[in-house]
Amino acid sequence: MSDGLITETAEALGGMTARRPRMLSPLREHLRDTIWFAPTAGLVGAMLLWWVSAELDTQIVSALRDDGDQDAIKDLMGIADDAKAVISTIGSAMMTFIGVVFSISLVAVQMASGQFSPRVVRLYVRSRITKITLTVFMATFLFSLMTLTSFDSEEDPRLLTSVPLIESVLAMLMVLLSLLLFVAYVNGTVRMMRIGFVIDRIARESFRVAVKQPTELPVDTARLGPETAQVTHQGRAGVLRDVNIARAVRAARRQGVVLRLIPRIGDFVVPGTPVFTVHGGAAPARRSLAYTVSVGVERTFHQDLGFGLRQLSDIALRALSPAVNDPTTAVQALDRIVQFLASIVPYPLGALGHRDRRGALRLVQSVPDWTALVDLGFAEIRGCAVGNPQVTRRMLAGLDDLLSLAPEERREPLLRHRELLVQTVERSVPEAADRVFALLPDRQGIG
DSSP: OOHHHHHHHHHHTTTTOOOOOTTHHHHHHHHHTSSSSSHHHHHHHHHHHHHHHHHHHHHHHHHHHHHTOHHHHHHHHHHHHHHHHHHHHHHHHHHOOOOOOHHHHHHHHHHHHHHHGEEEEEEETTHHHHHHHHHHHHHHHHHHHHHHHHOOOOOOTTTOOOOOHHHHHHHHHHHHHHHHHHHHHHHHHHTTSSSSHHHHHHHHHHHHHHHHOOOOOSOOGGGGGGGGEEEEOOOEEEEEEEHHHHHHEEEEETTTTTEEEETTTTOEEOOEEEEEEEESSSOOOTTTTTTTTEEESSOOOSTTTTHHHHHHHHHHHHHHTTTOHHHHHHHHHHHEEEEEEEEHTTTOOSSSEEEOTTTTTEEEEEEEHHHHHHHHHHHHHHHHHHHOHHHHHHHHHHHHHHEEEEGGGGGGHHHHHHHHHHHHHHHHOOOOOHHHHTTTTTTSOOO
16 A cells, blocks of 8 residues: 555645635536547647748748848748758658557557456546647648648749748657657557556546545535425436536525535436425526536546546456456555545545535535445455455455544444455355465455
8 A cells, every 4th residue: 555645645635625616627627538629729729830930931031032132042942942841751751650649549448448447448538648649740740731831832032922941940840749759658558558557547536536525514414404496407318427516506606595416426317307406495597507517428537536446446356257367456456445445534425515705505415425435445346356365365454454544433334344255255265274364464465
């Protein structure tokens, strides 16, 4: 277990107050889950860069013509002839590079989906180095094509209007940047094809979600008062990805009510089912709650506290399947499950409160409680761990570590899983010596 990362995460969680969520945070996260946005922005940026550099090249030629320096213009024309051949080569080569990047990405995604879990594909979609590399490659390709259009076929220096000198220099610099990014991209993709780095990435994403959770609990949801109205879901059916908390808090403040989110992040919702209950008055106008609830086809990390544990559990279950039979990978997943649970053991879970600027409670959001998270992390792995002493030993060591950290009121689910694991091993392993060996706690499994 990484003590440094646990301490860092615990300090971040402990020192946090109930912060006001940023309005654009859901939009930013949704854009990070796409591939098209960054390359599109890069193409627009390449067009703007070409326009600015073309204007500068035109002004340079115009200034030299005004000064009557025909020799300098002829020198520029000679340089432009050499640069044109280089730019033509760049334009054709960049399409090959783009194809290579796309092919590597597809192979990496296919391997990750087949070997680890289909849910880890999202890590590759969100990969910054992949998006930056593809963006720069496409921008370089477009910039090279636009630069070729700037070369003037006029041979008379007195009639020449522009020599794409700055454009050619920028195109070559973009090629150099593309080559450096390609090296970084290959290195990053190879790392992401290794299970250790995938598990570490999932754990870090999970910690970011935990850090963003407000640490303030409503005293009791019963104190919200009687339910006065409900707000139903009118969009498409799908998984509740996230809620625009700032928009919901603002709508509740304007109406003078408290909203309680009924489904948890990650639940599947269908049209017509209630998503908010209203306490203290009439429901806010439908327009004020527009785009508050985001529904998609799969869960995301953005506000889903249990999604990281779900992925780690899936990786461990696949590793323990008879077709794979890789208990070491399951132990690596258990390392991170224990690490995540250890980092959040002292902090409130359940129904979280969000307040407005004046400190009034406006939104109550349900998140998994401690028991639900412990069950998510251990229940399914425990059922498949029998016959793999490496896994049972690591799970016992992890449960013992969590028992030493957990307060009294949170020890029950840990003790329950420990007892069930012991009972399962004693019932399934016939040899007494093997039972003793399988039930000996070991942080390395078999270390």
